Amino acid sequence: MDTTPTRECCALTDCPWCGRADLVCRFCAGTGRWSPERPVTDGDGMIVWERVTEECRMCAGTGKEHRHTPLG
Structure with a gap:
């Protein structure tokens, strides 16, 4: 199974979550x-x-x- 994310960022422009690299998705483990x-x-x-x-x-x-939730 391929373990590489399928895209760099989501469809939202200026998404604050896509700019972070410290938290991986809890549903797919990154x-x-x-x-x-x-x-x-x-x-x-x-x-x-x-x-x-x-x-x-x-x-x-x-x-x-x-x-x-808001970033903080």
Whole structure:
């Protein structure tokens, strides 16, 4: 599995979180990728969970922490 963040910064211009290098994203551990689970229906109609790997939605693939609280 690739452990390199997928992008340098998020879509926000002048994002204060992207300018920091001291905090890694707590959801992907700084890799820019995470493995959440999603519901799928099996052949019998039962809902089961399968793990998928995708770009981290919490840091936009930057690997940097993006909290929804003011910096301080």
